[in-house]
Amino acid sequence: MQIGTSLSGFPQAGIRAPADTPRTSATTHPTTDDKTEASRSPATNQALTEEQRAQVQTLKSRDREVRAHEAAHMAAAGGLARGGASYSYETGPDNRRYAAGGEVSIDTSSGNSAEETLQKAQTIRAAAQAPAKPSQQDLAIAASAGQMAAEARAELAAQRFSGDSHSSIRTEAVERYIQVANDSSAQQTLSGIDLTA
Numbered sequence: 566m567q568i569g570t571s572l573s574g575f576p577q578a579g580i581r582a583p584a585d586t587p588r589t590s591a592t593t594h595p596t597t598d599d600k601t602e603a604s605r606s607p608a609t610n611q612a613l614t615e616e617q618r619a620q621v622q623t624l625k626s627r628d629r630e631v632r633a634h635e636a637a638h639m640a641a642a643g644g645l646a647r648g649g650a651s652y653s654y655e656t657g658p659d660n661r662r663y664a665a666g667g668e669v670s671i672d673t674s675s676g677n678s679a680e681e682t683l684q685k686a687q688t689i690r691a692a693a694q695a696p697a698k699p700s701q702q703d704l705a706i707a708a709s710a711g712q713m714a715a716e717a718r719a720e721l722a723a724q725r726f727s728g729d730s731h732s733s734i735r736t737e738a739v740e741r742y743i744q745v746a747n748d749s750s751a752q753q754t755l756s757g758i759d760l761t762a
Contacts, residue, residue: 613659621661627664631652632664632667633696637697638692638695640695641688641694642692645671645685646692673685673689675713679724682713686713
């Protein structure tokens with residue numbers, strides 16, 4: 566799962582997963598080609614060497630893993646998902662295409678209010694952490710969504726305390742909370758993560 570070119574501010578972008586496998590073919594959107602083409606000509610498997618059959622099994626396994634990963638993102642993203650998953654494919658020695666990587670695009674913009682932003686951040690975080698084995702990029706997005714949620718909570722707290730008689734003390738507390746939420750420790754957590762696919 567990867568979010569566009571920048572994690573700061575949650576620009577409208579996509580979620581990609583998993584990034585640890587190189588892409589060797591074109592990326593396409595869901596179509597009839599989306600299913601592994603293993604059922605089309607079973608006679609081809611008989612002409613493969615033992616090594617090629619093992620490679621086909623590896624590709625089939627990866628295909629299932631990628632599709633399950635993307636399905637988990639889609640299910641958790643709910644209404645924030647923009648269209649279906651798109652996949653990159655690798656052609657195996659049996660001349661069939663297998664999903665090698667995938668992407669789910671979601672709406673990562675801020676909401677119209679602090680409450681809506683908080684809700685969206687929680688959904689983005691859930692979508693990022695939905696697969697059984699989240700990638701490093703998934704975890705980075707979840708951390709960024711956590712920061713987005715913290716900022717929305719701080720804004721909500723500031724709104725609640727604005728009419729209070731002790732507003733100066735509470736305003737200072739909220740400002741410190743925002744400083745902690747924006748502290749470099751969140752950035753340090755992400756500094757060791759390579760966000761390139």
